[in-house]
Each structure stands twice: as C-alpha cells, then as structure tokens.
Amino acid sequence: MFNRRLSSPVFGVFVCLVLIGCSTGFYLPGLAPVSFCDPEYEKNNQGDTDYPCQSEIKLYVNRLDSVENVIPYEYDTFDFCQLAQETSPVENLGQVVFGERIKSSPYNFTFGKNQQCTNVCQKTYSLKEVKEKAHLAFLKKGIMLNYQQHWIVDNMPVTWCYEVEGGQTYCSPGFPVGCYVDKQGRRKDACVIDSNYGNKETYYVFNHVNVTIRYHPLAEKDGVNRIVAVKVEPISIKHRPGKPGECLTSASLSPDYEPMAIPANMDNEATITVNYTYNVVFVADEKVRWASRWDYILESMPHTNIQWFSIMNSLVIVLFLSGMVAMIMLRTLHKDIARYNQLDTEEAQEEFGWKLVHGDVFRPPRKGMFLSVLLGSGVQIFVMTFITLVFACLGFLSPANRGSLMTCVLVLYVCLGTPAGFVSARMYKTFGGEKWKSNVILTAFLIPGIVFADFFVLNSVLWVKHSSAAIPFSTLIALLALWFCVSTPLVFLGAYFGYKKRPMEFPVRTNQIPRQIPDQSFYTRPIPGIVMGGVLPFGCIFIQLFFILNSIWSHQFYYMFGFLFVVAIILVITCSEATILLCYFHLCAEDYHWWWRSFLTSGFTAVYFFIYCVHYFVSKLTITGGASVFLYFGYTFIMVLLFFLFSGTCGFFACFWFVSKIYSVVKVD
Numbered sequence: 001m002f003n004r005r006l007s008s009p010v011f012g013v014f015v016c017l018v019l020i021g022c023s024t025g026f027y028l029p030g031l032a033p034v035s036f037c038d039p040e041y042e043k044n045n046q047g048d049t050d051y052p053c054q055s056e057i058k059l060y061v062n063r064l065d066s067v068e069n070v071i072p073y074e075y076d077t078f079d080f081c082q083l084a085q086e087t088s089p090v091e092n093l094g095q096v097v098f099g100e101r102i103k104s105s106p107y108n109f110t111f112g113k114n115q116q117c118t119n120v121c122q123k124t125y126s127l128k129e130v131k132e133k134a135h136l137a138f139l140k141k142g143i144m145l146n147y148q149q150h151w152i153v154d155n156m157p158v159t160w161c162y163e164v165e166g167g168q169t170y171c172s173p174g175f176p177v178g179c180y181v182d183k184q185g186r187r188k189d190a191c192v193i194d195s196n197y198g199n200k201e202t203y204y205v206f207n208h209v210n211v212t213i214r215y216h217p218l219a220e221k222d223g224v225n226r227i228v229a230v231k232v233e234p235i236s237i238k239h240r241p242g243k244p245g246e247c248l249t250s251a252s253l254s255p256d257y258e259p260m261a262i263p264a265n266m267d268n269e270a271t272i273t274v275n276y277t278y279n280v281v282f283v284a285d286e287k288v289r290w291a292s293r294w295d296y297i298l299e300s301m302p303h304t305n306i307q308w309f310s311i312m313n314s315l316v317i318v319l320f321l322s323g324m325v326a327m328i329m330l331r332t333l334h335k336d337i338a339r340y341n342q343l344d345t346e347e348a349q350e351e352f353g354w355k356l357v358h359g360d361v362f363r364p365p366r367k368g369m370f371l372s373v374l375l376g377s378g379v380q381i382f383v384m385t386f387i388t389l390v391f392a393c394l395g396f397l398s399p400a401n402r403g404s405l406m407t408c409v410l411v412l413y414v415c416l417g418t419p420a421g422f423v424s425a426r427m428y429k430t431f432g433g434e435k436w437k438s439n440v441i442l443t444a445f446l447i448p449g450i451v452f453a454d455f456f457v458l459n460s461v462l463w464v465k466h467s468s469a470a471i472p473f474s475t476l477i478a479l480l481a482l483w484f485c486v487s488t489p490l491v492f493l494g495a496y497f498g499y500k501k502r503p504m505e506f507p508v509r510t511n512q513i514p515r516q517i518p519d520q521s522f523y524t525r526p527i528p529g530i531v532m533g534g535v536l537p538f539g540c541i542f543i544q545l546f547f548i549l550n551s552i553w554s555h556q557f558y559y560m561f562g563f564l565f566v567v568a569i570i571l572v573i574t575c576s577e578a579t580i581l582l583c584y585f586h587l588c589a590e591d592y593h594w595w596w597r598s599f600l601t602s603g604f605t606a607v608y609f610f611i612y613c614v615h616y617f618v619s620k621l622t623i624t625g626g627a628s629v630f631l632y633f634g635y636t637f638i639m640v641l642l643f644f645l646f647s648g649t650c651g652f653f654a655c656f657w658f659v660s661k662i663y664s665v666v667k668v669d
Contacts, residue, residue, distance in 0.1 A: 033226050033290050034054070034154055034155075034226070034227075035051060035052065035053040035054075035218070035224045035225065035226055036053055036054060036055065036057065036111040036154075036215065036224075036225050036226065036227060037053035037054070037055060037111060037112075037223050037224055037225060038055055038110075038111055038112040038113075038223070039055040039110060039111075041053070041055075041223045041224075042054060042055045045223075050221075051218070051220075051221045051224045053223075053224050053225075054111075055110055055111045055112075056108065056109075056110060056111075057108065057109040057110070057111055057153060057154070057213070057227075058104065058108055058153075059105050059107040059108060059109070059151055059152070059153050059158075060089070060102050060103065060104060060105060060151070060152040060153075061075040061080075061102070061103055061104075061105045061149070061150070061151055061152070062075070062100055062101065062102050062150040062151070062152060063075065063099060063100060063101050063150065063468040063469075064077075064078065064142065064147045064148060064149055064150065064177070065147065065148060065150075065174075065555055066142075066145045066146050066147045066148065067146065067553065067554055067555065067621065067622065067623075068145045068146055068622050068623060068624055069145045069147075069623065069624065069625060069628050070553075070623060070627075070628040070631040070632055071462065071465050071467045071469065071625075071627060071628060071631065072099050072467055072468050072469050073142075073147070073466070073467060073468055074101045074103075074468040075101070075103060075105075075149075076103070077138070077466065077468075078138065078139055078142055078147075078177065079123060079135040079138070079139065080123075080276070081105070081106050081107075081120045081121035081123075081276050082105075082106070082121075083104055083105065083106050086103045086104050087103070087104045088101075088102055088103050088104070089102055091403065092402075092403045092404070092407050093403070093406070093407045093410060093411075093475075093478075094402075094403030094404060094405060094406030094407035094408075094409075094410070095402055095403030095406075096403075096471060096472070096475050097403075097406050097410070097471060097475070098403060098406055098469070099462075099467065099468045099469025099470070099471075100402060100403060100468075101468045102152065102402075105151075106120050106121065107120060107151075107278060109211075109213070109280050111215075111225070111282070112282055113280075113282075114279075114280060114281050114282060115278070115279060115280045116247070116279050117208075117247035117277050117278075117279060118277060118278055118279070118280075119275060119276075119277050120276040120277060120278065121275075121276055122273065122274070122275050122276075123273070123274045123275075123276070124271060124272070124273045124274075125271065125272045125273075125274075126271045127266060127267070127268050127269065127270050127271070128268065128269065136262070136272060139177070139178075139203075139205070139262075140203050140262060140264075142177045142178075143176075143177050143178035143179065143180050143203045143204070143205065144180050144203070145624070146176055146179075146188070146189045146190075147176070147177050148172070148174035148175060148176055148177070148555070149174055149175055149176070149177060150173060150174045151230075151232070153213070153227065153230040154227045154230070155400050156227065156229070156230055156293065156294075156400075157173035157174070157230075157297070158173075158175075158211070158230045158231070158232050159171040159172060159173055159229070159230070159231050159232070159296075159297060160172050160174065160175035160231070160232055160233070160234065161231055161300070162193065168300070169300055170300045170301075171231075171296060171297050171300045173297065173555070173557065174555065175206070175209075175232055175234045176189060176190045176206060176234065177205070177206060178190075178203055178204050178205040178206050178236065179191035179197060179203075179204050179206075179236075180202070180203050180204070181197060181198060181199060181200055181201065181202050181204075182200070182201065183200055183201050184200070185198070185200045190206070190234070191204060194236075194259075196257070196259050197236065197259055199261060199263075201263065201264040201265065202261045202262065202263055202264065203261070203262040203263075203264065204236040204259050204260060204261055204262075205236055205260045205262060205274055206234035206235060206236050207236060207237060207260050207274050207275060207276050207277070208234075208235045208236070208237040208247055208276070208277045208278065208279075209232045209233065209234050209235070209278045209279075210232065210233040210235065210278070210279045210281075211230065211231070211232050211278055211279065211280040211281070212229075212230070212231045212232075212233075212280075212281050212283060213227060213229075213230050213280065213281070213282050213283070214227070214228050214229040214230070214231075214282075214283045214284075214285045214288070215227050215228060215282060215283075215284060215285065216228045216284075216285055216286070216288060216289055216290060216293075217284055217286070225284075226290040227290075227293075228285055228288045228289070228290060228293040229285070229288070229293060229296060236259035236260045236261070237257075237258075237259065237260055237275075237277070238258040238259060238260045238261070239260075239275040239277070241273075247277055247279070260274060294399065294400070297557065298557065298559060301556060301557065309543065311563060311566055311567065311570075313539070313540070313543065314539075314540035314541070314566075314567055314570040314571075314574070315570065317536050317539050317540050317570075317574060318540070318570050318573050318574055318577075321536060321573075321574060321577040321578060321581070322573075322577060324577070324581055325577045325580055325581060328581065328584055356515075356590050358508045358663055359508065359509065359510060359511035359515065360510065360511060360514055360515045360592040361508070361587065361592045361594070361659060361663060362506040362508065362510050362659075362663075363510050363514065363592065364431040364432050364595075365431065365593070365595035365596055366596075367596075368427075368428060368431035368432070368433055368595075369428055369431075369433055369435065369438065369439050369442065370442075371427070371431075371595060371596060371599065372423075372424045372425075372427040372428035372431060372433070372439060372443075373424055373439065373442045373443050373446055373447075374447075374599065374645060374648065374649075375423055375424060375427050375599070375649055375652060375653075376419075376420040376421060376422075376423045376424025376425075376427070376443045376491075377420055377424075377443065377446070377447040377645050378645040378646060378648055378649025378650075378652075379419050379420060379423045379649055380413065380416045380417065380419060380420035381413075381642055381645050381646045381649075382646055382649055382650070383412075383416050383419055384409065384412040384413050384416050385568065385646060386568065387412055388405070388408050388409055388412060389561060389564060389565045389568060390565075391408055392405070392561035392564075392565075393561050393562050393565055396408075397561070398559070399557045399559055410479075410482070413487070414482045414483070414486050414487045414490075415486070415487075415490065416490075417444070417486070417487040417488065417489075417490030417491040417493075417494065418490045418491070418493055418494035419494060420443055420491055420494060421440065421443055421444070421490065421491035421492060421493065421494025421495035421496075421498060422494035422495065422497055422498040423494075423498070424439060424440075424443040424494075424495065424498070425439060425440065425443075425494070425495040425496075425497075425498025425499045426498040426499075426501060426503075426504070429498070429499055429501075429503050430503045430504045432503075436495070436499055439495070440491065440492055440495040443491050443495065444487070444488045444491040444492070445488075447641075447645065448483055448487065450641065451638055451641065451642075452479075452480075452483070454634055454637055454638055455638065456476075457634065458630075458631055458634040458635065459471050459476070461627055461630060461631060461634075462631070465627060506660065506663075507660060507663045507664035508663050515590075515592070517590060517591050517592070517593070520589055520591060521589070523585075524585060524586055524589040524591060526593070526597055529582050529585075529586065529597065529601060530597065530600045530601050530604050531604060532582070533578050533579060533582050533600075533601030533602060533604055533605075533651075534578075534601070534602065534603075534604035534605035534606075534607060534608050534647075535608070536574055536578050537571055537574045537575045537578060537602060537605040537647060538605045538608035538609065538612075540567065540570050540571050540574050541567055541571055541605075542608075542612060544563065544564060544567045545609070545612060546616070547560070548564075549613065549616050549620075552635075553616075553621060553623075553632070554620075554621075571647070571650075572650045575602035575605065575647050575650040575651045575654070576602075576650055576651060576654030576655075577654075578601065578602065578651070579598050579601045579602045579650075579651035579652075579654055579655045580654055580655055580658045582597075582601055583597070583598055583601075583655045583658060583659065584658070587659075594655060594659065595652075598651050598652045598654075598655035598656070599648040599649070599651060599652040600648065601651055602647045602648055602650055602651025602652075603644045603645075603647050603648030603651065605643070605644075605647045606640050606641075606643045606644035606647060606648075609639075609640055609643050610636065610640045613636045613639075613640070617632060617633075
C-alpha cells in the first residue's frame with residue numbers, strides 16, 4: 001500500500017517532464033495577427049475581409065526602468081518627444097499594478113516606406129530657466145542610472161541586439177537613454193559600443209535611432225505582410241545648427257560627426273539643444289513566420305540546458321527523500337506496527353517509541369486559531385498558484401499578453417476566499433476552538449491586511465518619487481472593493497460550510513492529562529529540526545528562483561512555465577517528505593508537539609528564500625539609493641510571506657495525513 005502511494009507522485013513528475021516538450025509551443029504568444037501593406041494596396045483593397053491590412057504602423061512607448069534603480073518612470077517624465085494628444089490602449093488590472101503606462105508616440109511609420117534622418121522634435125534646455133534645468137538634470141540622472149526605453153510595435157517589443165561574451169547575440173527588449181563616462185574616463189554601460197564616447201565626465205544622449213522592421217510576406221496573398229521583428233540601434237548625434245534633418249552617424253563616414261555630449265559641469269548661461277531623429281528600413285524575411293517571431297528574443301536569453309539541470313537536481317533530491325520515506329514506511333514502520341499489534345507476549349505489551357504518545361499525539365496545539373488562519377490562507381495560495389501555472393502552461397499568460405499574469409493572480413486570489421474560510425473553520429473546529437467569529441475575521445483580514453499594508457507603504461514611496469509604478473488612488477479603491485466586497489464574503493461563505501461539518505475524527509483518543517516529554521537530544525529539539533527541514537526543499541528551487549528574480553529585477557521575459565510547474569510539484573513532494581521524516585523521528589523520541597512543528601519545518605524554506613534574495617541583491621544587482629533598497633526588500637517580504645504559507649501548508653497536511661495513517665493501523669487498548 002505504501003509503495004503504491006509513494007511511487008505515484010514520482011511517476012507524475014516524470015509524466016510532467018514528458019509533457020514539457022509538448023507544451024513548449026504554447027508558451028509563446030498566440031494572439032491574432034495584424035497584416036500590413038503599402039498605402040496603394042490598402043486603398044485598392046479596402047473591401048477585402050479575408051485579408052484586411054493597414055499601412056500605418058504605430059509605435060507605442062512604455063515606462064522606463066533600470067537595473068540600478070527599482071523606481072520606473074513614465075515616458076513623458078524624461079521630456080522626450082510627445083504628441084499633443086496622446087492615446088493609450090486599454091490597460092488591464094495587472095498592467096496598472098505592474099506600473100506599465102503605454103502611450104502613443106510621434107514615431108509613426110508607413111509600411112514599405114524607408115525614411116532617412118526624419119526629424120521628430122527639438123528640445124532646448126537653458127540653464128537660466130529653473131524648469132528646463134530640472135528637466136536636463138533628470139535626463140542626466142536617467143543616463144547615469146542606465147534607464148532603458150521600451151517601445152512597442154505590433155504588440156512586439158522593439159529590441160536592441162548586441163554581441164556579448166562568447167560571440168553570442170543578446171536581444172534586449174529595451175535600449176538605453178544614453179551613457180556616461182566618469183571622471184577616470186571609464187565608459188559605463190552602452191558607451192563601450194563606440195570609441196567616440198570617450199570624454200571624461202560627460203553624458204551622451206542617444207537621440208537618434210536606426211529602426212529595422214523585418215516582415216514576412218504572406219504566401220497566400222501577394223502584397224499582404226506581417227511584422228516578425230523590429231530592431232533598433234541607438235546612436236548619439238549632435239546635429240549641426242539649422243540642419244536637424246542631416247544625420248552624420250559615424251566618424252568613419254564623415255569627419256564632421258560629433259556625438260550629442262552633455263558635460264557634467266556647465267556654465268549657468270549655457271544652452272543645450274537636442275534633436276531627436278530616426279531612420280527606418282523595411283526588410284523582407286521569408287524564413288521567419290509570424291507564429292515564431294518571438295523566438296529570436298527568447299533564444300537569446302539563458303538557455304534551457306540550465307533549466308533541465310534544475311529539474312534533474314530537484315529529481316535527485318526527490319528520489320533521495322522518497323527512498324528514505326519508503327525505507328521508513330516499508331521497513332521500520334511496518335516492523336513497528338507488526339510488533340505493536342502482537343499482544344501475546346508481555347514484551348510486546350510494553351509500549352515504546354511512537355506508540356507511547358498515542359494518547360497525546362492529537363492533543364490540540366497552542367494558538368490553534370492562529371495556526372488554522374495560516375492554514376486557510378496557505379490553501380488559498382496553494383490553489384491559486386497551481387491554477388495560475390496551468391493557465392500559464394496553456395499559453396494564456398504569454399509575454400505578449402501584458403499584465404495577464406498579475407491579473408490572473410489577483411482574480412484567483414480574490415475568488416478563492418471560499419476554500420480559505422472552509423479550511424480555516426474546519427481546522428479550528430477540529431482543534432476545539434469556540435471563538436468562531438474571531439477565526440473568520442482573522443482569516444479574511446490578517447494575511448491580506450499584512451500584504452495590503454506593506455503594498456500601501458511601498459506605493460506611498462512610489463507616489464513620493466512620482467514613479468509610473470505608483471498605483472492610482474482609483475485602482476487602490478478597486479483593489480479594496482475586490483477585497484471587502486468579493487473576497488471577504490467568500491471567506492465567510494466557506495467558513496459557514498466549514499463550521500457546519502463535524503470536526504475531524506482522530507483514530508485514537510486523547511488523554512486528559514498531558515504526558516511529560518523526555519529530554520531531547522540536540523537533533524530532535526524543535527529549532528534544529530525546523531532549520532534542517534527547509535534545506536532540501538530549497539535545494540529543489542534555488543536555480544529556478546534565480547530565473548524568477550532575474551525576470552523581476554533585471555526586466556527579462558519569463559516564459560518557461562512548464563519547467564516552473566514541474567519544479568512546483570517537486571517542491572510540494574519534497575516539503576511533504578522532509579516534514580514526514582522529521583515528524584517520524586520526533587514521535588519516536590516521544591515528542592508529540594507536531595502541529596506547529598510540521599508547519600514551520602517546511603515553512604522554514606521561506607527563510608532560505610529570503611537569504612537567497614539578500615545574496616542576489618548583494619552579488620547580482622547594482623541597485624543604488626535608499627528608496628530602491630527599501631522597495632526591493634518590501635516586495636521581497638511579500639514574496640517570502642506568501643511562499644512561507646505555501647510551503648508550510650504543504651508540510652502540515654502531509655504530516656497530518658501521515659500521523660493519522662500510522663495511528664489508525666495500530667491496536668490501542
């Protein structure tokens with residue numbers, strides 16, 4: 001019986017591994033394509049409903065962000081070229097929460113029409129004027145912190161592709177505002193791409209871009225095309241006075257070339273003029289089809305070999321733990337049960353080991369209300385996580401569906417208040433609790449309240465910094481309405497059904513007088529056991545955790561949800577098996593306080609999660625500024641708290657099943 005039940009989770013993991021190859025194609029965007037054609041073709045085929053096309057290509061701009069500063073800003077904050085009347089596509093809840101602010105731009109192209117040195121606008125900064133001086137100072141700050149522009153064409157990110165170590169090409173979904181050369185003459189960030197950016201203490205503005213739009217002609221219909229890639233090359237050009245439409249882009253092509261340099265120290269009477277221009281070239285691409293147009297971006301990111309290593313590393317840990325649990329259940333535990341059930345000899349009648357505590361093992365824990373509230377919230381997060389991963393594996397939460405991931409998480413969390421209330425109420429009633437009103441209120445407000453309070457403080461910091469990530473007040477009201485008007489009633493509904501059910505029945509009776517626990521060795525004491533319990537589960541996830549943190553803080557796409565789904569299953573199995581092992585050892589040592597310990601043993605994985613986030617902050621990131629550091633650890637606290645509830649709940653219910661099972665198969669007088 002035990003062998004069959006142990007092998008099924010491991011078999012399920014292998015099945016998921018096989019399905020990864022089948023599900024990879026669904027990770028990529030699968031939205032409806034838009035066709036483009038030249039203006040003459042569009043005019044002559046306006047009634048064509050089978051292959052409608054348009055000649056105008058709109059370029060949208062998104063927020064600007066940096067790996068050196070957590071605070072993102074809207075495009076208009078940097079005083080770039082703007083339209084008199086900007087339009088924004090409809091934004092979903094996830095985009096607003098993530099701080100995405102997509103707007104129209106004056107960079108508009110006509111399909112098939114190549115343009116050379118088209119002037120967009122001119123910006124003049126006089127240091128005499130306070131407002132213009134502030135705009136210039138903010139622009140220089142953005143260059144210093146390596147802020148990246150994010151443009152969008154046909155729902156595709158405009159990419160900046162450049163060579164990295166090993167001769168490989170990396171395509172970034174953004175390009176820098178400019179670059180900076182410090183006092184020692186060290187060229188920072190993008191300044192290394194051109195030797196002309198070399199003056200000390202100088203800011204170089206990338207005010208010119210070469211845009212290359214690659215398109216795939218449809219074989220089914222001549223003249224109809226679909227965009228498969230948009231690449232940009234940022235360049236700094238100082239346009240000659242009175243000739244903004246003349247772009248001298250290289251010193252090798254023209255001796256008059258000069259980059260758009262802004263000295264760090266300027267006279268208060270100085271005036272800086274920046275012209276923004278662009279070139280656009282259309283290139284036909286017969287090989288790349290619309291359905292695979294994201295491939296070149298995703299393939300330039302860290303390869304899946306590391307992901308496979310992560311899976312194999314996790315599987316080794318799972319197989320090791322499964323072997324340990326199998327050995328205990330099939331050999332040690334089987335012998336114990338057989339010996340305990342032999343009542344013929346006096347030696348067998350003398351109880352020892354884990355059977356000794358049968359009269360105390362189901363004694364209600366201290367602070368049972370708090371534990372039941374954590375379990376209810378943990379079940380809510382557990383179900384939300386796996387439903388989200390299923391949707392992601394099916395392709396509904398692709399990178400092109402901006403904000404869909406956060407929208408899905410928020411909606412599911414709100415709608416899953418019912419299982420949270422049900423589990424919390426049922427466990428609290430099982431513990432013998434009578435303050436059911438307090439239990440329901442805490443379930444509905446404790447964990448969501450902590451998360452919202454932390455989020456509100458972080459949002460206040462973003463408000464002060466005028467960041468695009470600051471959620472508008474109206475959206476905060478909408479989130480509160482979802483919490484109070486949807487989630488809370490659902491928690492109450494779940495609690496109502498939970499309290500209507502009878503308490504869970506335990507296989508053995510609880511003695512009235514608690515048994516004294518003998519002195520424990522160092523390894524069977526609570527704290528060492530809890531600390532050891534989180535090591536193996538964390539070993540399963542730390543590689544995957546690196547990619548997740550990269551996607552959050554280094555602004556990279558995360559699309560390998562199939563791997564993440566398998567790792568999540570492995571994490572659940574590992575948390576369960578590690579908790580069961582330690583629980584068995586503690587029961588053998590006649591320590592029956594397993595309720596809280598089972599939750600904290602697997603939940604302690606979140607502490608290692610936090611330590612790794614600190615290590616990632618110190619070793620991988622170059623974040624500067626007190627506000628950015630505060631925001632990083634504020635958001636990290638939310639992730640660690642939710643992960644603590646997730647992993648702790650897995651360990652608790654696995655241990656609860658194990659303890660109920662072993663005491664149900666022994667004969668107790």
